[in-house]
Amino acid sequence: MRSKPRKTLSKPDARNAICPYFTMFPLSVPSKQLRGVGSSEWVLDPFCGRGTTNYAARLIGIPSVGIDSSPIAAAIAEGKMVDTSPEAIENACLEILANNDDVDLPEGEFWGLCYHPSTLKAIVLLRKALLQDCSSPERKALRSLLLGILHGPRNKGVPSYLSNQMPRTYAAKPDYAVRFWTERQLCPAPVEVANVVSRKAQYYFASTPPKVPFRIICADSRVLDFSKLGARFSRIVTSPPYFGMRTYVPDQWLRWWFLGGPETVVYRHPDQIAHSSAYEFAEQLACIWRNVAGACLPGAKFMIRFGGIHDRKANPKEIMLSSLREAKCQLRLLTVRSAGLSSVGKRQAEQFKRTLQTPIEEFDFHVRVEG
Secondary structure (H helix, E strand, C coil), X not given: CCCCXXXXXXXXXXXXXXXXXXXXXXXXXXXXXXXXXXXXXXXXXXXXXXXXHHHHHHXXXXXXXXXXXXXXXXXXXXXXXXXXXXXXXXXXXXXXXXXXXXXXXXXXXXXHHHCCHHHHHHHHHHHHHHHHCCCCHHHHHHHHHHHHHCCECCCXXXXXXXXXXXXXXXXXXHHHHHHHHHHCCCCCCCCCHHHHHHHHHHHHHCCCCCCCCXXXXXXXXXXXXXXHHCCCEEEEEECCCCCCCCCHHHHCHHHHHHCCCCCCCCCCCCCCCCCCCHHHHHHHHHHHHHHHHCXXXXXXXXXXXXXXXXXXXXXXXXXXXXXXXXXXXXXXXXXXXXXXXXXXXXXXXXXXXXXXXXXXXXXXXXXXXXX
């Protein structure tokens, strides 16, 4: 029997939280920066992550483009931006599961302990169908929603996630997860995937924000030809990965598998900025700033939030200032303002902070395109 849907959340910004992600850029940040931007102007985020800048633009009614080299991030961002309904998402899910095709299930101790066999078969059926065709708005929304529920904590009531006990922001590595479950004698419970999809779709997609033009592109902003996007930008709101934060795909390996990646952890992603040294990192940021500035209108404004993590002994403020100097284009630094500590709000570095470490100060860099 199908479970009764939860009470829906009427706020349209609920959809922004459809899938946990390391770079939890608070929605209030881009919302504040985009006040006063006209509905005919275009916004760009060249490190869009899960698309918070793009979603903030949509709530205000502004067209936008989001770029990210992570396929996981791009899939999440695109799913929250499409126009669809809870019923359409639910029907897309049921249609796929009704086919009940024969599928090859992943094998091994991890998979046997992570998912109940019936749940794993449903996940694999959905994965196969969405890899074959994910062109419709409802399928893109379904894919994003499934990425959000693929793993997470078990609760005592109606299940919200499909896996055995696991963090929801990142996927535990297989060996650690197996030891954790075995030591605690945790076995995966059967979860009706369609039921969870139905409740989550009602929760996240009941409200429909204004319809605006948008594009979410999985690409490397260092080499992407922005001139082919068909828009020139008047506002850039972004937060690059902090120096040393290089594990986006490995820490999201289960979601990467669902999107067509391997059944094992891959520790290198070819389109990611190199983190071998602060100098090289700043040089690659400079390349991106030059590339983006060439796609901007004169007078366009940048807001770049940047901080650091304790794993790298480098000054984040100096890294960003160096990158802006090395861009050697018509960018003028206006102000550098403290954004507070990474412990305030949902910040990037907070995901990596050890208990006894002092939070690192983050900064907002305000830049204008001259000419």
